[in-house]
Amino acid sequence: xxxxVESGGGLVRRGGSLRLSCSASGxxxxxxxxxxxxxxxxxxxxxxxxxxxxxxxxxYADSVTGRFTISRDNSKSMLYxxxxxxxxxxxxxxxxxxxxxxxxxxxxxxxxxxxxxxxVSS
Amino acid sequence: xxxxxxxxxxLSLSPGERATLSCRASQSVSSYLAWYQQxxxxxxxxxxxxxxxxxxxxxxxxxxxxxxxxxxxTISSLEPEDFAVYYCQQRNNxxxxxxxxxxxxx
Numbered sequence: 510x511x512x513x514v515e516s517g518g519g520l521v522r523r524g525g526s527l528r529l530s531c532s533a534s535g536x537x538x539x540x541x542x543x544x545x546x547x548x549x550x551x552x553x554x555x556x557x558x559x560x561x562x563x564x565x566x567x568x569y570a571d572s573v574t575g576r577f578t579i580s581r582d583n584s585k586s587m588l589y590x591x592x593x594x595x596x597x598x599x600x601x602x603x604x605x606x607x608x609x610x611x612x613x614x615x616x617x618x619x620x621x622x623x624x625x626x627x628x629v630s631s
Numbered sequence: 632x633x634x635x636x637x638x639x640x641x642l643s644l645s646p647g648e649r650a651t652l653s654c655r656a657s658q659s660v661s662s663y664l665a666w667y668q669q670x671x672x673x674x675x676x677x678x679x680x681x682x683x684x685x686x687x688x689x690x691x692x693x694x695x696x697x698x699x700x701x702x703x704x705t706i707s708s709l710e711p712e713d714f715a716v717y718y719c720q721q722r723n724n725x726x727x728x729x730x731x732x733x734x735x736x737x
Contacts, residue, residue, distance in 0.1 A: 554667075554675065554718055554729040570726055604674055615722045617665040619686065621674035 511535040511620045518625030531588040531605030539583035542608035547601035559613035635730035650706040654719035663723040670715045
């Protein structure tokens with residue numbers, strides 16, 4: 510059974526930093542692209558970042574470029590999102606999401622974690 | 632960026648009825664459109680990928696159709712557990728984008 514478990518969320522002040530982690534199990538983690546998708550309270554879904562299976566390609570939404578960094582450790586089946594210079598509009602539930610193949614750019618999302626809540630206070 | 636517009640925003644139906652949800656893209660996404668279901672307090676769940684392919688474990692009452700710019704998710708006979716928010720998502724162009732959602736309510 511595929512499982513994605515996020516951690517690291519919490520309350521942070523505007524301008525602060527936070528690192529989200531996602532522990533993956535139940536599939537061959539090193540063979541698949543991974544993503545972060547966020548959902549502001551009561552709002553829709555926004556794709557934030559993507560990383561290829563071998564970490565060779567990384568992509569970011571314009572809204573987070575230069576502030577967020579995605580990374581992974583295939584030896585530990587872990588995905589990370591380092592967030593800095595946080596803004597109030599970054600407040601959201603952040604989902605760790607699996608892609609269906611190694612490349613990250615043309616994915617749908619076949620498995621989702623339950624999310625980690627990030628709240629940025631102003 | 633490709634904008635996906637879902638309609639209606641809210642759809643009110645009863646169990647047993649047929650639901651038809653629409654997703655329109657601002658430019659062609661070929662057949663690279665997916666549908667997700669999200670219930671309160673839960674993560675989204677993949678229902679349909681590439682316009683018409685049901686994901687693993689998805690009941691046959693869910694079907695998808697369309698290509699280019701116009702897509703439809705049909706639920707043939709609503710079960711009580713189908714009342715949720717539904718999102719479409721395109722993977723044809725970067726950035727990957729989602730529609731704003733359709734709330735299916737009893």
